[in-house]
Amino acid sequence: MSGPTTGERPATGTRIQLTYREALREALREALQRDRRVFLMGEDVGRYGGCFGVSKGLLEEFGPERIRDTPLSESAFVGAGIGAALGGMRPIVEIMTVNFSLLALDQIINNAATILHMSGGQFSVPLVIRMTTGAGRQLAAQHSHSLEGWYAHIPGIKVLAPATLEDARGMLWTALEDPNPVLLFEHGALYNLRGELATDAGPVDITGAAVRRPGSDVTLITYGGSLAKTLEAADALSAHGVQAEVIDLRTLRPLDEATILASVARTHRAVVVDEGWRSGSLAAEVSARIMEGAFWELDAPVARVCSAEVPIPYAKHLEDAALPQVAGIFDAARGVVTRGG
Amino acid sequence: MTSPAASPSQPEQLAEATPQHNVQLLREMLRIRRFEERCVELYSATKIRGFLHLYIGEEAVAVGAMQALDPTDAMVTTYREHGHALARGMPASSIMAEMYGKVEGCSRGHGGSMHLFDVATRFYGGNAIVGGGLPLAVGLALADKLQGRSRVTACFFGEGAVAEGEFHESMNLAALWRLPVLFLCENNLYAMGTALARSESETDLTLKAASYELPAWPVDGMDVLAVQAAVRRAATLVRGGGGPCFVELRTYRFRAHSMYDPELYRTKDEVETWKRRDPIATFSARLIEKNALDSDGLARIEAEIGAEIDQAVAFAEAGTPEPVGELTRNVYREATP
Numbered sequence: 001m002s003g004p005t006t007g008e009r010p011a012t013g014t015r016i017q018l019t020y021r022e023a024l025r026e027a028l029r030e031a032l033q034r035d036r037r038v039f040l041m042g043e044d045v046g047r048y049g050g051c052f053g054v055s056k057g058l059l060e061e062f063g064p065e066r067i068r069d070t071p072l073s074e075s076a077f078v079g080a081g082i083g084a085a086l087g088g089m090r091p092i093v094e095i096m097t098v099n100f101s102l103l104a105l106d107q108i109i110n111n112a113a114t115i116l117h118m119s120g121g122q123f124s125v126p127l128v129i130r131m132t133t134g135a136g137r138q139l140a141a142q143h144s145h146s147l148e149g150w151y152a153h154i155p156g157i158k159v160l161a162p163a164t165l166e167d168a169r170g171m172l173w174t175a176l177e178d179p180n181p182v183l184l185f186e187h188g189a190l191y192n193l194r195g196e197l198a199t200d201a202g203p204v205d206i207t208g209a210a211v212r213r214p215g216s217d218v219t220l221i222t223y224g225g226s227l228a229k230t231l232e233a234a235d236a237l238s239a240h241g242v243q244a245e246v247i248d249l250r251t252l253r254p255l256d257e258a259t260i261l262a263s264v265a266r267t268h269r270a271v272v273v274d275e276g277w278r279s280g281s282l283a284a285e286v287s288a289r290i291m292e293g294a295f296w297e298l299d300a301p302v303a304r305v306c307s308a309e310v311p312i313p314y315a316k317h318l319e320d321a322a323l324p325q326v327a328g329i330f331d332a333a334r335g336v337v338t339r340g341g
Numbered sequence: 342m343t344s345p346a347a348s349p350s351q352p353e354q355l356a357e358a359t360p361q362h363n364v365q366l367l368r369e370m371l372r373i374r375r376f377e378e379r380c381v382e383l384y385s386a387t388k389i390r391g392f393l394h395l396y397i398g399e400e401a402v403a404v405g406a407m408q409a410l411d412p413t414d415a416m417v418t419t420y421r422e423h424g425h426a427l428a429r430g431m432p433a434s435s436i437m438a439e440m441y442g443k444v445e446g447c448s449r450g451h452g453g454s455m456h457l458f459d460v461a462t463r464f465y466g467g468n469a470i471v472g473g474g475l476p477l478a479v480g481l482a483l484a485d486k487l488q489g490r491s492r493v494t495a496c497f498f499g500e501g502a503v504a505e506g507e508f509h510e511s512m513n514l515a516a517l518w519r520l521p522v523l524f525l526c527e528n529n530l531y532a533m534g535t536a537l538a539r540s541e542s543e544t545d546l547t548l549k550a551a552s553y554e555l556p557a558w559p560v561d562g563m564d565v566l567a568v569q570a571a572v573r574r575a576a577t578l579v580r581g582g583g584g585p586c587f588v589e590l591r592t593y594r595f596r597a598h599s600m601y602d603p604e605l606y607r608t609k610d611e612v613e614t615w616k617r618r619d620p621i622a623t624f625s626a627r628l629i630e631k632n633a634l635d636s637d638g639l640a641r642i643e644a645e646i647g648a649e650i651d652q653a654v655a656f657a658e659a660g661t662p663e664p665v666g667e668l669t670r671n672v673y674r675e676a677t678p
Contacts, residue, residue: 039487065487071517076476076510083480083494086465087415089487091480106507110470111477119458119466120449121671155672179674 013200020193023165023201024054024130024186027172028092030202032062035090038176041068041077042094042130051096052132052191078104078129082112082181085127090176095131098147098185112181113156127181128172133161134225134275135323136189141311144319146275148185148224149282152253158182159252160206163190163227165197167250170204178206185252187225209256211263215245218333219263221286222273223249226324230273233329242337252282260286261293268299269336273324278306300339303332360633366408366565367628368642370400370621373424375646376433379654380423380440380454384600388657389440391453396424398595401620402527403428403497405568406590409523409576410495415463415481417474418497420455422467425497431459433649434656443660450663451671471532472505474498475524479511482520482585493579495523500589501532503549504540512553512587519584523576524550526587527562529594534606550587562592563618595619 018026031038040055046069049056059067070077074095081093095101101108108129116124135144152159158180162168168186175182212227213234222230227248234244245263249255264270270290274283287302308322377397383389396403403424410416410429418425426436431447439446440454448458455469465481468474478496485492502508503526515522526546530537537544550557556578560571568590575586593615597604604612628634 071510071513073510073514075507076479076514079473079476079507079511080480080483080514083417083465083477083482084484084487085480086477087481087484087488089484106470106473107476110473111468115458115466116674117671118448118452118456119460120447120451121674122448122458122460123465124674158673177676179676 013198015196015198017194018165018197019191020165020168020186021052021054021191023168023197024172025056025058027169028055028058029061031092031173031176032058032066034173035176037088037090038092039066039068039089040092040094041070041081043070043072043096045069045094050094052188054186054191055094074100074103075107079107079111081127081129082107082115082125085125085181086115086123091127092172092176093127093129095129097143097188098131098133099142099145101129101131101147108151108157108181108183109154113154116180117156124179125181126176126179128175128184129181130184130186132188133185134187134189135307135312135319136225138314138316138319139188140314144312146307148183148252149274149276149285151183152255152282152285154253156181157253158206159185161185161187161224161250161252163187163224163248163250165193165195166201167204169197169201171206173203174206182206185224189225193228206251207256209250209259210248211245211259212248213244213246215243215267217243217267218269218271218337219245219247219260219267220271220273220329220333221247221249221260223252224275226273226275229324229326230329233326233333236326236330237333240334242333244333249286255285255289257289257293260290264290264294265297268297270298271303271305271329271332271336273305273329275307275324277309278304279309281306300336303336305329305332360628360631363566363628364634364638364642366404366569367621367624367634368646369404369428370565370624371642372433372646372649373400373403373427374621375643376427376436376650376653377423379650383440383654389454391455392420392599393454394421394599395594395596396421398615398619399527399529399562399592400424401565401568401624402525402562402590402592405565406495406497406525406572408569409572410493413463413492415465415478415492415494416497417465417478417481417494418467419471419474419499420467420469421499422457422497423454426457426459426464429459429462429464431457431462431464433653435459437653437657438660441657441660442662443657444663445656445660472498472502472507475502475507475511478522479515479520482515482522483518486518486520491521491580491582493521493523493576495525497525497527499532500526500528500530500537500546501535501540502526503546504532512550512555512585515585516553516555519582521579521582522585523572523579524555524585524587525572526589527592528589529592531594531598531606533598534602536606546589547587555585555587556583557587557589559589559591562590563620563623565620565624593618
């Protein structure tokens with residue numbers, strides 16, 4: 001495992017304003033320009049411009065052979081991505097949402113994740129699958145779930161969750177160069193996130209977690225759509241004299257355990273913030289790793305802030321109540337800081 | 342439903358090919374039969390474990406179909422794939438070592454009977470999820486099309502797969518994008534123990550394929566020459582850029598589904614009726630009748646095959662178990678700098 005990283009290159013060029021969506025699009029454009037083997041396929045990625053507008057304009061630029069609209073056949077086009085990867089291509093498959101990816105679970109779990117090992121190392125699957133995850137847009141219980149933790153359970157695939165513009169811009173190329181199947185989870189609430197990015201921003205590592213904010217009193221561990229909320233909670237904690245360190249996991253499988261444990265060894269307290277449900281969650285895994293690897297460093301039990309264990313509801317106030325929020329993260333962090341030690 | 346047993350088509354004419362080629366077809370079928378018979382013995386002797394799905398009775402399908410494929414073509418197949426692997430030219434020794442779970446096996450002992458893989462012959466695996474191989478075949482063909490190669494991907498699957506969504510999604514996608522996939526449906530009438538008529542509202546499988554605009558035709562899968570002709574015709578279309586083709590190979594499994602099957606779902610009479618159409622017995626009788634082969638010649642072939650299988654078993658016996666320290670190797674491939 002590598003140590004802590006910032007997940008970004010030193011910015012040398014000028015900086016421009018853009019959105020998470022545009023950063024993802026720039027990453028796609030770069031990949032299509034750099035490697036003839038790369039192509040994008042999925043539902044409505046071409047003429048429609050992508051269901052969330054990520055691939056808008058790419059059909060005109062790269063043509064229908066490389067920007068391929070597919071029928072609503074998740075299993076067939078994900079499997080075709082696996083087959084094309086076996087056949088020497090570098091496919092990027094887009095699935096509209098993680099909920100729809102369940103229709104392709106057979107291909108992802110039984111084929112993409114197994115073929116290298118099951119074939120005794122003969123066939124690898126250099127495939128990238130992008131999909132939207134997460135709630136916060138009142139899309140109710142079949143478009144809002146956070147199942148990336150499920151995928152992080154599976155050996156043979158890698159799971160990424162870009163939470164920043166740098167990672168949205170930089171993770172794709174690195175994932176394409178990886179000889180293994182990589183799943184890239186784009187949080188739906190982040191597409192309109194606007195910020196600054198260096199014009200020469202490029203590929204980033206996909207091996208390590210990043211310390212997004214240093215602190216000495218408590219470690220807040222999160223990823224994806226919860227990063228911004230966690231940073232906001234850290235600001236509020238700071239105003240109350242609690243210095244929180246915020247870790248963005250970035251890569252959910254394999255987990256960068258070293259960065260987590262090193263931070264907990266400094267702060268002696270940890271809160272895991274995960275938009276997935278608590279039972280059997282990624283938060284549970286992180287918590288267990290801390291227990292296994294840093295038990296004697298802890299001054300208080302590890303706390304978790306997860307989604308309420310309900311199908312995500314439509315009504316705004318109910319959806320808000322179901323998800324991790326700044327106030328809940330703040331309270332959980334205060335709770336572990338005032339306990340023990 | 343019409344029973345192929347009750348109405349075998351006219352045998353394909355022998356005259357089309359050279360006698361040597363026909364003897365070679367017989368030899369390949371016999372090789373599969375004897376190999377699997379040995380597997381049954383080794384299973385009883387607990388040398389082979391897990392599931393073991395036998396191809397006995399269906400040999401004409403793999404051997405006939407393989408005549409249409411070039412060495413650079415790809416194959417995707419099912420968990421009942423010993424016959425395909427042998428006919429494709431994978432060494433019997435590496436297949437047997439795989440059954441034994443040894444490092445010398447074609448999948449280093451990680452796959453077993455259901456997951457034979459071989460990069461040298463572009464054999465992309467026995468897939469043990471019914472229907473799960475079809476999307477892979479579509480993707481392999483897509484890669485060929487995008488890279489301007491005129492190769493064919495042959496995709497074998499049983500009639501049980503026709504009930505899976507992946508069958509329909511794959512037929513549609515391959516036809517929509519005119520991809521070079523040769524869909525070879527081995528209809529042995531039973532999805533494990535469920536008869537076709539008990540699981541499909543429409544039992545004419547070629548109609549289903551045709552509804553996706555694929556050229557589709559059935560063939561008597563017990564006649565190796567008929568299979569050879571039908572699949573060659575389909576492969577020529579596919580290779581010529583005509584898009585995917587579908588061939589239904591009407592065949593029958595003589596043995597149980599796997600080693601744990603009391604066969605409650607079919608009668609002994611039915612099995613015996615089909616056995617009278619044994620593709621090996623009928624074809625060797627025809628070759629002998631036409632003086633392409635005599636009993637001495639057949640005995641020589643049997644002896645050669647017996648020796649090859651003995652050698653494969655010895656190779657597997659002498660093989661090495663993978664060190665447990667290597668257990669997690671190949672879960673991920675290391676990036677090459």
